[in-house]
Amino acid sequence: xxxxxxxxxxxxxxxxVYGLEGDLGYLNLAGSGWPEPDADGVxxxxxGIAKGGWYAGLAARVGYAADRTLFYVKGGAVYSGGKLGxxxxxxxxxxxxxxxxxxxxxxxxxxxxxxxxxxxxEHALRDNWTVKLEYAYLDFGSARPSAVVASGGxxxxxxxxxxxxLGVHTIKLGINYKF
Amino acid sequence: MKAQFFASALILGSMGLAHAAxxxxxxxxxxxxxxxxxxxxxxxxxxxxxxxxxxEYNVNLPDFPHSASILTRTV
Numbered sequence: 535x536x537x538x539x540x541x542x543x544x545x546x547x548x549x550x551v552y553g554l555e556g557d558l559g560y561l562n563l564a565g566s567g568w569p570e571p572d573a574d575g576v577x578x579x580x581x582g583i584a585k586g587g588w589y590a591g592l593a594a595r596v597g598y599a600a601d602r603t604l605f606y607v608k609g610g611a612v613y614s615g616g617k618l619g620x621x622x623x624x625x626x627x628x629x630x631x632x633x634x635x636x637x638x639x640x641x642x643x644x645x646x647x648x649x650x651x652x653x654x655x656e657h658a659l660r661d662n663w664t665v666k667l668e669y670a671y672l673d674f675g676s677a678r679p680s681a682v683v684a685s686g687g688x689x690x691x692x693x694x695x696x697x698x699x700l701g702v703h704t705i706k707l708g709i710n711y712k713f
Numbered sequence: 714m715k716a717q718f719f720a721s722a723l724i725l726g727s728m729g730l731a732h733a734a735x736x737x738x739x740x741x742x743x744x745x746x747x748x749x750x751x752x753x754x755x756x757x758x759x760x761x762x763x764x765x766x767x768x769e770y771n772v773n774l775p776d777f778p779h780s781a782s783i784l785t786r787t788v
Contacts, residue, residue, distance in 0.1 A: 535756065535757075535758065535787050535788065536755065536756065536757040536758065536759055536787055537754070537755070537756055538754070538755045538757075539752070539753070539754055539755075540751075540752065540753050540754065540755055541750070541751065541752045541753075542750070542751055543749070543750045543751070544747045544748055544749060544750075544751070545748055546746055546747045546748040551747045551748075557755070559755065561759060561787065562787050562788055563759065563761075563785045563786070563787055563788075564785065564786065564787075564788045565763065565783050565784050565785030565786065566783060567781055567782070567783030567784065568781060569765070569767075569779035569780060569781035570779070570781075572779070578779050580767070580779075581781070581783075582763055582765040582781045582783045583783075584763045584783065584785040586787065586788075599745075599747055601744055601745050602745045604747060618763060618765075620765055620767065620770075639770070658745055658747075661745070664751070664753075668755075672759075672761075694767075694769060694770040695769050695770065696765055696766065696767045696769070696770050697765070697766040697767075697768075697769075698763055698764065698765050698766075699763065699764045700761065700762075700763045700764075700785070701761045701762055702759045702760070702761035702785065703759060703760055703761055704757055704758070704759040705757050705758055705759075706755040706756065706757030707755065707756055707757060708753050708754060708755035708756075709753050709754060710751040710752065710753030711751060711752055711753060712749050712750070712751040713749060713750055713751070713752075
């Protein structure tokens with residue numbers, strides 16, 4: 535679920551409408567998964583985890599107004615306070631469970647900055663009230679979870695980094711009050 | 714992504730053409746004006762992918778690196 539407040543300003547020249555728009559809300563992302571087993575079919579004991587959080591966006595918007603209906607595209611920057619993690623909390627001897635070694639890892643990084651592009655349609659139900667439907671793609675680029683390997687094993691005490699990319703498709707339904 | 718950029722460019726391009734071909738709205742016409750400030754709220758749904766690559770984590774190990782692609786969605 536995404537829930538957000540939105541504010542903006544439009545200018546109009548004939549059928550051309552352009553403006554700036556800001557969003558502030560909650561992008562409650564969740565997901566986790568394991569890498570594929572290795573070439574020998576042995577599973578891996580470290581999983582990727584995504585956790586959502588608050589979110590903010592600022593975009594330029596340009597559209598074509600057919601009287602009370604506006605078709606638009608938008609693009610700009612986004613920031614997410616959510617986190618991407620790479621976590622190994624399985625301690626064993628590689629045999630049982632298979633692939634689970636002695637070391638652990640708890641590496642996290644903020645999702646951080648990205649860009650957004652989107653398109654949508656907005657309709658003025660009344661002179662002051664509009665409803666809109668929008669698709670946007672948020673590309674948060676790369677985060678870099680980092681941590682020191684713990685709990686033993688050959689690499690204990692070594693600082694390691696993992697590259698993590700995140701992209702999110704969104705569909706939003708909104709209502710705006712114009713003043 | 715390339716396709717989306719292209720689609721956006723196409724929409725923008727055709728918008729410009731349509732705008733150029735449209736007659737200017739005459740003064741006194743009662744057409745709705747979009748000009749002004751607004752505030753509102755949104756609800757929605759999101760889904761995506763996170764891709765992990767641990768080649769630096771597992772450098773020099775024979776069966777590595779691994780990479781993971783995980784599905785994410787809003788809850």
